[in-house]
Amino acid sequence: MNLATRMSRLGTETAFEVLARARALEAQGRSIIHLEIGEPDFETPSNVIAAGKKALDDGFTHYGPSPGLPQLREAIAADFSARRGLDVSPERVVVYPGGKPVxxxxxxxxxxSGDEAIFPSxxxxxxxxxxxYCGATPVALPLREENEFKLDVAELEGLVTERTKVVVINSPQNPTGALLGKQEIEAVAKLCADKGLWLLSDEIYSRIIYEGVHDTALRYGDPSRIVVLDxxxxxxxxxxxxxGYGIMSEEFSVPMARLQTNATSCTAAMVQMAGAEALTGDQTAVDDMVKEFHRRRDVIVDGLNAIEGVSCLRPKGAFYVFPNIRGTGYSSKELENRLLDEGGVAALSGTSFGTHGDGFLRFSYANSVENIEEALRRFASFLENNPAPR
Ligand SMILES: Cc1ncc(COP(=O)(O)O)c(C=O)c1O
Known part of the structure; x- marks a missing residue:
């Protein structure tokens, strides 16, 4: 195909590949429990769906401004300011088709090329x-189980060189569910400000928390070089x-909106109107979803810890668990494959999330308690019947 060289540097999300393999097995009549994909199994709240339909009838079917519709940018600024206790203007909001484009x-x-960027692994x-893909050098910041998968600020500081330009943090975190406290967030934000580094603070799970509170790097750092993704x-x-959207400086919103003009022109107008309703309407569905995730978290953590060779921390947020499977004798990738092919449970190898995920699996608990319990039974019985050769 003669693709550009940069395409060889583009990675992917293996969750989509495992999902495709799981679906192929289902097509052959196999029963698979899906704990691989990172999306809530709940339906979009009905008031949001109704607002999307109404927007179509109201004619929100055309191009809009690249940074987003004013109605939604205002709603995001108000919601973000209220929830984080900060004062963010609508001009600092850029709306995108998802969090990923941010x-x-x-x-x-x-x-x-020549730049370095530090990311969690x-x-x-x-x-x-x-x-x-951008030609820069990725520098992994290991997140360790013994530190509850929270980043170590001294270790981060040790990775910074004169070439470092961007640091990425994510709290609550995918895949570990770890939640950073004020202390870590403040220290990272100040470190970046002191060294003139850009900081991407991925806060897409900010509302899905079971213990502790969410905090934002924007409270402590240099706002001209912080982008919050939500x-x-x-x-x-x-x-x-x-x-999705990014909160950034007004100055940085100009190139960030120009990229959108080039890539997609704008985010779909009727979708943005549905988003405005999501933020300003009834929040009961969110509260109920988080309550249900909390219940499932405890079922899956307790269940995993009862399986020989497996140990699992109790994450404070998001909807993933990241059990240590070293005691089973299996490598992460082999266990992912065999658990799917022979055990009927789709999960992801920890290595899908970087080299420092070796020795772990990720389960998404965006599935019913009944299915989670069945997956735990299948996992335990797979290990019992197939002890790894030592
Ligand atoms: C940490 C993190 N950031 C961003 C995203 C992207 O979200 P979106 O689907 O809105 O693009 C995800 C989705 O899985 C995620 O886990």
């Missing part, structure tokens, strides 16, 4: 993919609508 466009706008795989996919079960 990281893609930020990296495109800032990184080039294990972490959302698209950070490393985009850093590589969106609607997880909080409002709107993954398929494609709606």
């Amino acid at each position: 990281m893609f466009f930020m990296m495109l706008a800032l990184l080039e 294990p972490g959302f795989p698209i950070y490393e993919s985009m850093i590589n 969106g609607f996919s997880k909080t409002y079960a709107m993954t398929g609508w494609r709606l």
Whole structure:
């Protein structure tokens, strides 16, 4: 095909590949429990769906401004300001089709060959993919189980060189569910401000928390070099609508909106109107979803810890668990494959989230308690019947 060289540096999200393999097995009549994909199994709240339909009838079917519709930018600014206790103006909001374009466009706008960017490992795989794609050098910041998968600020500081340009943090975190406290967030934000580094603070799981409180790097750092990523996919079960946003300086919003003009022109207008309703309407559905995730978290953590060879921390946020499977004798990738093919449970190898995910699996608990319990039974019985050769 003679693709551009940079395409060889583009990574992917293996969750979609495992999902495709799981679906192929289902097509052959096999029963598979899906704990691989990172999307809420709840329906988008009905008031949001109604607002999307109404927007279509009201004629929100045309191009709009690249940074987003004024109605939605205002609603996001108000919601973000109220929830974070900050004062953010609508001019600092850029709306995108999902949270992903925020990281893609930020990296495109800032990184080039010779630059370094520090990202969490294990972490959302698209950070490393985009850093590589832009020709910069990705530098992994290990997140360790013994530190509850929270980053170590001294270790981060040790990775900073004169070439470092961007640092990425994510709290609550995918894939570990770790939540950073004020202390870590403040220290990272100040470190970046002191060294003149850009900071991407991925806060897409900010509303999905069971213990502790969410805090934002924007409170402590240099606002001219911080981009906060948040969106609607997880909080409002709107993954398929494609709606997210970045909070940034007014100055940086200009190149960030220009990238959107070039790539997509704008985010779909009726989707943005649905998003405005999501933020300003009844929040009961979000509260109920988080309550249900909390219940499932405890079922899956307790269940995993009862399986020999497996140990699992109790994450404070998001909807993933990241159990240590070293005691089973299996490698992460082999266990992912065999658990799917022979055990009927789709999960992801920790290595899908970077080299520091080795020795772990990621389960998404966006599935019913009944299915989670069945998956735990299948996992335990797979290990019992197939002890790894030592
Ligand atoms: C940490 C993190 N950031 C961003 C995203 C992207 O979200 P969206 O579907 O809105 O593009 C995800 C989705 O899985 C995620 O886990």
